[in-house]
Amino acid sequence: MAPRPKLLAVSDLHISYEENRQYIDRLRPDTDEDWLLVAGDVAEKAADIEYALGVLSRRFAKVVWVPGNHELWTVEDDPVQLRGEPRYRHLVNACRALGVVTPEDPYPVWQGPDGPVVVAPLFLLYDYTFRPAGTTTKKTALERAYEAGVVCSDEFRLFPDPYPDRESWCRDRVAETERRLAALDPAAVTVLVNHWPLLREPTRVLWYPEFALWCGTELTSDWHVRFRAAAVVYGHLHIPRTTVHDGVRFEEVSIGYPREWRRRGHPRGLLRKVLPAAATAKSAR
Numbered sequence: 001m002a003p004r005p006k007l008l009a010v011s012d013l014h015i016s017y018e019e020n021r022q023y024i025d026r027l028r029p030d031t032d033e034d035w036l037l038v039a040g041d042v043a044e045k046a047a048d049i050e051y052a053l054g055v056l057s058r059r060f061a062k063v064v065w066v067p068g069n070h071e072l073w074t075v076e077d078d079p080v081q082l083r084g085e086p087r088y089r090h091l092v093n094a095c096r097a098l099g100v101v102t103p104e105d106p107y108p109v110w111q112g113p114d115g116p117v118v119v120a121p122l123f124l125l126y127d128y129t130f131r132p133a134g135t136t137t138k139k140t141a142l143e144r145a146y147e148a149g150v151v152c153s154d155e156f157r158l159f160p161d162p163y164p165d166r167e168s169w170c171r172d173r174v175a176e177t178e179r180r181l182a183a184l185d186p187a188a189v190t191v192l193v194n195h196w197p198l199l200r201e202p203t204r205v206l207w208y209p210e211f212a213l214w215c216g217t218e219l220t221s222d223w224h225v226r227f228r229a230a231a232v233v234y235g236h237l238h239i240p241r242t243t244v245h246d247g248v249r250f251e252e253v254s255i256g257y258p259r260e261w262r263r264r265g266h267p268r269g270l271l272r273k274v275l276p277a278a279a280t281a282k283s284a285r
């Protein structure tokens with residue numbers, strides 16, 4: 001029997017590291033009809049992002065991309081010095097030229113063996129609401145993070161232009177995305193793809209809990225239920241695993257930095273199969 005088409009996923013390729021760049025050649029489909037979900041943090045420079053997505057778009061039947069924080073950084077040695085929303089729109093246009101689906105495009109429908117599934121690429125950012133216990137404001141949470149020496153480089157490289165701050169950009173993205181998801185057929189099953197986790201629970205295992213500040217927003221904590229997700233795909237945490245929340249499978253699909261995968265390897269492979277569903281994952285809620 002011929003292998004069935006798969007919906008595969010990966011994130012946090014970080015190809016600015018040469019060891020990670022070599023992985024691009026190993027990311028290949030099993031069938032000519034496989035789709036690939038790329039959940040952000042391909043690279044920092046626009047040319048590297050376009051290179052990787054271009055290679056993958058020629059191999060897979062469809063590539064769906066969402067930005068991570070690293071794509072949104074404006075670094076000194078990138079010829080593309082756009083910041084914030086203009087940088088994001090530049091990357092969207094580059095993806096469209098490659099035939100890669102972005103959060104700004106109509107949601108594609110994957111025809112799986114159990115019926116059609118709406119694949120929804122999301123770009124939501126974070127709003128500093130994943131705060132450590134005992135902190136009630138962004139200001140006090142950031143103070144604690146600085147005191148602990150755990151501060152995301154976004155504070156120096158991810159600019160919110162033209163928004164006044166990152167949380168304003170996040171809330172605007174959440175409102176627009178919520179409107180689009182709510183307009184779907186109420187019977188539609190979805191796969192939600194976002195760089196940052198949609199709920200806080202996956203961050204509970206972080207070695208440095210202060211880092212959760214840069215990992216999502218409480219505004220999306222029920223989206224996996226409200227929008228009928230068969231699975232949620234995310235990255236960012238560099239903790240590749242499968243968990244279940246409210247009966248919904250969450251797949252953290254990151255490759256991570258060389259120092260991380262040298263230690264733990266790739267026990268689930270470089271590409272994660274999202275659909276057809278694998279064996280039941282351990283419940284985490």
